[in-house]
């Protein structure tokens with residue numbers, strides 16, 4: 001009997017990027033658990049990933065390439081060989097390129113894995129060489145990334161453990177119990193030692209339940225709330241004038257702007273009592289260090305970028321940037337950026353193709369994108385038919401007869417079901433990769449633990465096959481995974497001192513290596529890598545692009561909810577007389593977006609697809625706890641089970657993201673969400689979603 005022990009990294013979209021260890025006996029996984037020597041993971045995994053062997057050995061894993069034989073979406077497939085599949089792709093693409101050019105091909109990938117090679121490099125090199133359309137990768141946190149980088153210069157964040165120094169922690173529109181689990185033990189300990197925890201969220205999340213104070217504003221009003229708090233801080237003289245003068249640009253202009261946010265107005269906008277807003281300002285000014293922790297859910301609104309700009313102003317007002325346990329905790333992604341050329345090989349590729357926003361996939365397939373139209377879609381590491389907004393449009397677009405769709409997947413997802421060709425993909429335990437977390441600075445090497453199931457191949461292997469088929473012989477398209485890692489590490493180390501001495505060999509033996517930065521507290525040296533070298537409260541770069549250069553607030557109104565009324569192919573929608581509700585669809589505790597939402601044990605924990613509705617809103621509509629309700633707007637509808645609870649504020653309903661339509665009567669929450677773009681960086685706006693909720697009345 002042979003037993004091997006392999007160290008790896010959880011690849012899923014989560015800031016923690018946990019270290020894992022897999023024991024394999026005679027080729028099969030015997031045990032899977034947390035790596036005890038990973039400094040962030042600390043020996044435990046979240047509820048989603050603990051049963052990982054059930055994911056890897058799921059009876060529904062795709063094991064062979066499949067070719068569609070019936071109409072699109074009919075579920076009729078024929079097994080074919082890899083050679084046939086790749087040959088077919090090559091034939092189709094050559095035809096498309098001859099007629100329309102390579103930009104008619106759109107690769108669509110996102111967060112099935114966050115690995116450097118299997119996602120980063122696999123989404124770059126081959127497609128760049130091909131000259132395919134570029135994907136604007138803005139479904140998740142683009143506006144916040146842009147806002148933080150504009151204001152502070154870089155995305156760097158307090159270490160999880162440094163929350164021990166925080167007297168106050170404001171968790172703002174973020175639910176780390178579910179979405180950044182390894183932050184929680186540190187927070188709990190800080191709380192036990194006396195620091196106060198405030199959660200700001202229209203919904204009483206798992207995180208809010210454990211807070212000292214939960215504040216529930218109306219959705220998308222946080223920009224006004226932040227400016228209102230800022231106004232009170234300044235009006236009371238609680239701000240740090242010296243710090244502002246030394247470290248910021250635009251303080252006088254911001255001060256003027258704040259006059260537009262008197263308490264009464266902010267109370268009116270946010271729906272919060274004046275006393276609560278005042279108390280929040282007082283708490284924040286009185287407790288130092290005070291940490292504000294945000295993530296991306298908060299900013300999936302039409303005004304999300306400016307909301308984040310406004311929140312970023314608060315630690316500047318109180319002089320909290322650069323302080324251990326203070327400032328802003330958002331993302332550590334800016335510490336280490338891989339060498340762009342090593343990842344993408346742009347210098348050896350044709351000019352970049354035109355850019356298609358991933359949030360507009362349905363519209364893009366249905367004629368928004370022309371010259372050339374999208375004639376082929378290649379999806380890997382993403383499930384757009386389930387996760388992209390306005391799913392009805394995505395599905396309609398994917399059903400286009402003249403669209404050639406290839407989906408590289410582990411499972412028959414909503415997206416795979418609409419493909420012409422399906423290629424079977426490896427799981428993390430069947431592939432090699434390098435990972436960095438976005439909540440910490442530990443590098444982790446994922447060694448392949450088991451032989452791929454069936455005929456599964458990794459993303460990078462598929463890129464190699466496609467390159468060969470297209471006649472691209474460049475060696476950088478045919479390296480081994482380790483070769484890619486070595487090259488990217490070496491080329492990045494040239495300008496990144498923290499990588500000095502970190503080699504593939506070391507990663508293979510140590511598995512996880514913590515990168516050290518000096519100073520270890522972001523901005524402790526007082527330097528902000530913005531054009532001015534300071535916190536840009538006023539950003540000339542924004543003014544130059546036609547944006548409001550100061551943090552501000554504009555109402556976020558879902559104006560398109562009736563946009564599809566009576567549209568071709570959709571039944572007519574007439575808004576019921578009751579008023580619409582604002583639907584939030586954040587993270588499910590037991591899934592990672594749609595990953596794991598086909599796994600028995602986790603589905604059982606998550607329960608039936610549900611919608612939380614406030615007792616007042618339920619009563620107005622004659623809805624009782626447990627009733628089936630139809631949730632709808634002009635974009636589409638979905639049937640969910642009502643959970644009547646005061647865990648959402650009146651006017652707000654909440655239903656987690658991630659369900660598979662094909663497992664739930666053909667529709668999920670994204671049949672209602674909007675594909676309108678936010679104020680910055682092409683951001684998705686899932687949470688500006690006006691819906692009508694009513695008892696299911698036999699219509700279906």
Ligand SMILES: Nc1nc2c(c(=O)[nH]1)N[C@H]1C(S)=C(S)[C@@H](COP(=O)(O)OP(=O)(O)OC[C@H]3O[C@@H](n4cnc5c(=O)[nH]c(N)nc54)[C@H](O)[C@@H]3O)O[C@H]1N2
Pocket residue numbers: 013014015048111140141172173174175176178179180200201202203205218219220221222295296297298299301584585586587588589590591592593594658687
């Ligand atoms: N268990 C689990 N973990 C995950 C994921 C998952 O699906 N499941 N997804 C991963 C991904 S892709 C990401 S990007 C991160 C996201 O991590 P988070 O941002 O923490 O998660 P979300 O649930 O998207 O959003 C957080 C909260 O924002 C609130 N919110 C929405 N609109 C507003 C608003 O206008 N104001 C305020 N104050 N709050 C608002 C929602 O009610 C929600 O509770 O999590 C990652 N981790």
Ligand SMILES: Nc1nc2c(c(=O)[nH]1)N[C@H]1C(S)=C(S)[C@@H](COP(=O)(O)OP(=O)(O)OC[C@H]3O[C@@H](n4cnc5c(=O)[nH]c(N)nc54)[C@H](O)[C@@H]3O)O[C@H]1N2
Pocket residue numbers: 013109110111112113118139140141296300379380381382383384387388408409410411413425426427428458459585586587592593594595657658669670673686
């Ligand atoms: N309503 C609503 N919708 C949302 C959001 C929301 O807040 N509300 N959040 C959005 C956000 S923040 C994000 S990041 C997106 C995430 O959306 P996606 O990036 O689509 O993430 P997943 O749903 O996890 O789907 C990933 C798919 O990749 C596959 N996969 C995993 N590993 C590999 C691999 O190595 N190779 C290949 N080829 N496939 C692999 C998995 O089986 C899975 O089907 O969802 C967005 N959707």
Ligand code: SF4
Pocket residue numbers: 010011012013014015016017018045046047048049180181182592
């Ligand atoms: S999903 Fe997050 S918490 Fe869970 S194992 Fe993966 S990295 Fe760790």
Ligand SMILES: [Mo]
Pocket residue numbers: 013139140141296
């Ligand atoms: Mo995300």
